[in-house]
Amino acid sequence: MTTYPNPHRLWRRRLIALRSLLVVCLALALLTLPRFSPDLLPPPALLAGLAALLLPSLLAVCTLNVAPPRQQRLLGIELALDLLFVLALVQQLGGAANPLSFYLLVPLLLAALTLPPRVAWSLLALTLLGYTVVGLWHSAPAPHSTLHALSRELSPTHGLGMAVVFAALAAVLTLLGQVIQSLTREQQRQQERLLELAGRRERLYQVAATLAHQAHELNTPLSSLVMLADNARQEPGLPEATRDDLAQIEALARRLADRLRHADNAEPPQECAFRELGERLRQHLRHLCPTLTLTVEGPLDTPIRNAPAWFRVLANLGYNAIDAGAERLVVRLQDDGRQALLQVSDDGPRHERHPDREGLGIGLALVETTLETLGASLNLDFHRQWSQARIIWTPDRSTEDAPAHGHP
Known part of the structure; x- marks a missing residue:
């Protein structure tokens, strides 16, 4: 019997790689900023927040070998933790105006591709609520800093436009992920049906071959019996009673042979x-x-x-x-x-x-x-x-x- 890998375990492994790659890329980008301007030195809180993004990966590493039915639940917990950690980091770095807030779309899309609709839409609601909260309440960056300019000098209309775009992208990505997941499940069901039909067809072929062999083994002796009985009836001097018995044997054998060979009127x-x-x-x-x-x-x-x-x-x-x-x-x-x-x-x-x-x-x-x-x-x-x-x-x-x- 063919065994297939657990899809949620595969997604959790990919999340580990994605978070690790994200942290490495952001850390390298922040460490190279001082080369262009000394004022862009990243604060320690930012590096600590990036390291916090690896905590869901630590949970995934410790629970990869649990039973398959629990893998889906653990994946949902990891994605929710990922969203909360990113929201906390964005709240410390100037609020929704920080470009890092668009990372929230990544775990949201992963949830839409892998989790049931109820969980995916719940995470969408959590994301939009968190985005609204960090947009209205966040830590004020240091004056005259780049984050201060992003969070304070933007007009209210610009901030509202970013919120509308973010909400639209989040809803579209969630809907798109659910559609893709539905199509994938339908394709998988069709493949399973095709495999089941192929297995049934193979079993029917085996049954047909067995029946054909048995029919042939019965048909040839019966045909021989018909031929021998017919030849025996032509012998001169044969008693009439024996001739009648041979005629009856020939008729019975011929009837059985005809049923075996010509049941399909071929x-x-x-x-x-x-x-x-x-x-x-x-x-x-x-x-x-x-x-x-x-x-x-x-x-x-x-x-x-x-x-x-x-x-x-x-x-x-x-x-x-x-x-x-x-x-x-x-x-x-x-x-x-x-x-x-x-x-x-x-x-x-x-x-x-x-x-x-x-x-x-x-x-x-x-x-x-x-x-x-x-x-x-x-x-x-x-x-x-x-x-x-x-x-x-x-x-x-x-x-x-x-x-x-x-x-x-």
Whole structure:
């Protein structure tokens, strides 16, 4: 069974990296400011506030291995602490006019991408409330400092505009995160459904292959029983009672064999085109082995007489290919007017550790018996990775001398 990593644990790890990178970048930026102006020396409180941003990361490091159901709750707590620490830092550095206040949008977006709607909108309300509080109540920076200019010399209209922009950005990012999270969940559900359907389809294929093998194992002995009973009835001097018993045996065996082979009504009419014969064979073998690929080549419009007998021949060859583990079957017809060639090729067995083919016993005996009634001959050529059956006959003989029905 495939196991997937906990998404909230992944997000907490990313938060650790994000906070660490933020603190390092801000600390480096503040430490380089005195090189441009001595008045821009960062106060110790600012560096201490930046270090406080790492406290949620410390909580994440200590609780990364807790149970998965608690990871989501801990992620919400960390994001709330992150917002509170940033608000406290902004309150000490001049209030909402400080550009650092826009960092509040980062944990807000992360909450919208990972947490349920109720928690995400609660954090949005906390952020807007905190932004309003630090905008109205904050520590006054030292006179004639850069922070003093940011917090005191801006007009009230400018401060109101910044608050409106911040609130709009916060709401849009929260809504966007929730939409992305919803789409991600829907995509994940679709993938899970596809995996479940693929698993069900694979199990159905296995069941179909098992049933096909069992049906073939039952079908060939029954067909042999029909053939032997029919031959026995032709013996001269047979008692009438024995002849009746053989007729009953043949009728019962034929009925069972017909139920196994023709439950899907795949047997063609007495005469049909080679195209239709190949399509019926494809439908028939698809029920037995859904993964088998059947290719029909040659003059597709050529009429085939005694189509049910030819269908049984091709079906038995298909059964043998399926038993040998073939994945591809090619049926090719060649007819020059004097002689016709029907070539059936497959690629089984497909594993080198199983070099011996199976299913080449009674099934092929039935094929040869049926072909005799059609005036055709069979040549077989086997290889470890493929097999080929070549059926040769004279079209005039097969269409005029063959009986209207062949033995199964």
